[in-house]
Amino acid sequence: MTADYKIKVQNVTKEFDLFKTRSDQLKAFFSISNRPIPEFWALKGISLEVEPGETLGLIGVNGSGKSTLSNIISGVIPQTTGVVDVRGDTSIVAINSGLRGQLTGMENIRLKALMMGMTNHEIDSMLDDIIAFADIGDFVYQPVKSYSSGMKSRLGFAIAVHINPDILIIDEALSVGDDTFYQKCVEKIQQFKEAGKTIIFVSHSLKQIEMMCDRVAWIQYGDLKQIGSTAEVVGEYRKFIKWFKALSKKDKKKYQNEAKKKQKAFDIEAYEKQVVAERQQENAEDHHVAREVHKDFYGSVISETMSWGNRILTTVVGVAVVFLMLVNVSGHSLTSVVQHPSHIWHPTTTLKGPGVTKSVK
Ligand SMILES: Nc1ncnc2c1ncn2[C@@H]1O[C@H](COP(=O)(O)OP(=O)(O)OP(=O)(O)O)[C@@H](O)[C@H]1O
Incomplete structure (x- = not known):
């Protein structure tokens, strides 16, 4: 690993919970369900670096984890474990991400540019260029949910390149536009390449990959199968595709099912132990390896379930809100209910009507 990287991904995994219902998802968030949730590991420990000014291609069959990895690098979703160090602003262009369907094209342009820290004046000065590049006519004033996938891709790409990020991530966005x-x-x-920008380019088109990329990473069902020069990796990948296509329909399904089974059965603790053993072999003198690996795995990760502290805080706030609502409904003052808690069950009733001024307890 070099010190002069633009992007560093180290031991990155991504686990998706395969919830059956919405309520199972909520229960898991509040950690109040003991029912085991089926896990699926879309990434099983990816480590790679991208150098400044480099264009790295990501290839792999459907469902291998390319979009998951590019979404983690661009900060759209968090990793489950591992270090993701990105030195610069990223902008991602993907068929189905980045644009808000309820907002118009114009509003999306402003939102994205404001999120990148641009001022309204800067946005105004580049608006015409973005609209001209996207070339979607009056649709720019319509909500994005009414766009075709080609139009979304045009607008997404136009915004991403005009806000001039340090790192551009293009996930299959060129496959839906016209020539x-x-x-x-x-x-x-x-x-962008000539300007020395760093690019991650995800595509199923090996021709596009060969034309654009300096190096290529081949992701295979959550693992980094190979990383190296474009010619070398694309060559190996072509051999694999040829081998795979020659399989019978039944054998293809068997191959895919076995890979998915391994992704479901992936053991994160065993993987952590494996990384500890590897690092210990590299540096037998270091006696804190296990602690360092654990920190690398979980130190920069945001938990997707509630911690005990947050659970206690949420419960206290919830009870306080219900109590205040009851006090309000009872019609007594807070002080009165605190002094005589039983008042909360004996509300004051104000009779309304002509000539009635009395309050009944
Ligand atoms: N939110 C999610 N919940 C559950 N599983 C998911 C989720 N998102 C992705 N996956 C699974 O993770 C795996 C990797 O998906 P990903 O979209 O990253 O693959 P990909 O290589 O980009 O595929 P494609 O080439 O088809 O775009 C797939 O098996 C997918 O079904």
């Missing part, structure tokens, strides 16, 4: 738009995007990506 003219594709050419425009390729030129823009070349300009």
